[in-house]
Amino acid sequence: MAKVVFTPNIQRHVALPESEVSGRTVRDVLDAVFAENPQARGYVLDDQSGLRKHMTIFVDGRMIRDRARLTDAVSQSSTVYVFQALSGG
Amino acid sequence: MSDTLLVSTRKGLFTVSRKAKRWEITAVDFLGDNVTITLSDRRDGRRYAALDHGHFGVKVHRSTANGWEEIAVPTYPPKPEGYEEHDMWGRPINWSTARIWALEPGGPDEAGVIWCGTLPGGLFRSSDGGQSWEMIRSLWDHPQRKYWMGGGADLPGIHSICIDPRNSKRVWVAVSTGGIWFTDDGGASWSVRGEGMRAEYAPPEQTHNPVAQDVHCLAQCRSAPQRMWVQHHNGIFVSSDEGKTFTEITGVEPSTFGFPVVVHPREPDTAWFVPEIKDEKRIPREGKLVVTRTRDGGKSFDVLTKGLPQSHAYDVVYRHALALDDAGERLAFGSTTGGLWVSEDQGDSWACVTHTLPPVYAVRFA
DSSP states (O other): OEEEEEOGGGGGTSOOOOEEEOOSBHHHHHHHHHHHOHHHHHHHBOTTSSBOTTEEEEETTEEOSOTTTOOOBOOTTOEEEEEEOGGGO | OOOEEEEEETTEEEEEEEOSSSEEEEEEESTTSEEEEEEEOTTTOOEEEEEEOGGGOEEEEEEETTEEEEEOOOOOOOOOTTOOOBOTTSOBOOOSOOEEEEEEEOOTTSTTOEEEEEETSOEEEESSTTSSOEEOHHHHTOGGGGGOOOSSSSSOEEEEEEEOTTOTTOEEEEEETTEEEEESSTTSSOEEEOBTOOOTTSOGGGTTOGGGOOEEEEEEOSSSTTOEEEEETTEEEEESSTTSBOEEEOOOSSOSEEEEEEEOSSOTTOEEEEEESBTTBOSOGGGOOOEEEESSTTSOOEEEOTTSOOSSOOOOOOTBSEEEOTTSOOEEEEOTTSOEEEESSTTSSOEEEESOSSOEEEEEEO
16 A cells, blocks of 8 residues: 655645555546545646646656556555645745 | 725735724635636625635635635646647647636626636636636637737736626637637627727737737626627727727827726716826826726816826726725725725725735725
């Protein structure tokens, strides 16, 4: 099970506690989280299901490369960090 | 007459109420958040607030008996695989709600219908009070939409929505930049209007192209819907035939440049504007904040100053930040520098409610 951690800043709008979910890609992991919390989806993903412009995701300390399709690999022992990018001010 | 104002600002929604001696801030909601526009629906008393959380996107909240609840946000349809469209800088346009720029109720015969204009140019309609939204594909898929451009923002956006009080299926929307669009079948089909408007910033071949017009704000007289007023990027225009043709109003002091316009609900010749020097100098002339008012269809204008700062005032009033109440008596406007003024005599005199709000995006009477 991969661990998923969301930025503290998002918690003011929608509760997203640290969780453990299964999945082989970033998309799988996020889909699993949003299946439990549908409201949160639009806070992280845009209307095309890509990562919002000023959000960023790190898997085991590395920024993901595929922001549109979220195909970056996730392992059973990975930690996925979903944070806001400083580009958003 | 309305005793309540909803003031949308960069840092929250402020409710301002008329008290015994003055107007006062009586409630603050969404403090710290960017509220781009509100709607107070007179048909059922519900209020709507559009928020832009930046990193976390655009959201819509609706009032409840105990506060607010987050409801559905207009969402763009999936972009077809391989389809590309680009903004004026060649960057791909993301089909995703970037801002809610207009919220209007449907007609009195359409309970629950809400219209919503967005950046990058999508028009949405809800038939269930914002529980769900449907994109008006006929406008989004219109071949001339590709000629819309950024105006008030990098992306094109729908900022004005006028519902014909005689027939709710007749709707006008205005785009910055993209002209005025009209449907008489509830949104199934659209045609561009606005012959006679003039875009002085466009090359000669485009000057009179209705799609090239940067309409800053479109206002329709409720009791005489054939009368429409436009505050345009380079002037004031008036129509007496439902926006089919416009006549430019010139020679207005201190300026015809600005963003908002409101029209009296029963007197189509009476309209108000908040002028700034000009496109390339967006501040009040000589630091004097004024409202201009015509009562004769644009032949002459009063310059209204009583109660407004007449020295070193650099307030800019955005297109949704000037409001007129349903009675046509009370006006209010808010500015980018956090000022809020109210008039109870059609603009003859003004009282400052506060100088210290966050930048004001929209003002509406509830």
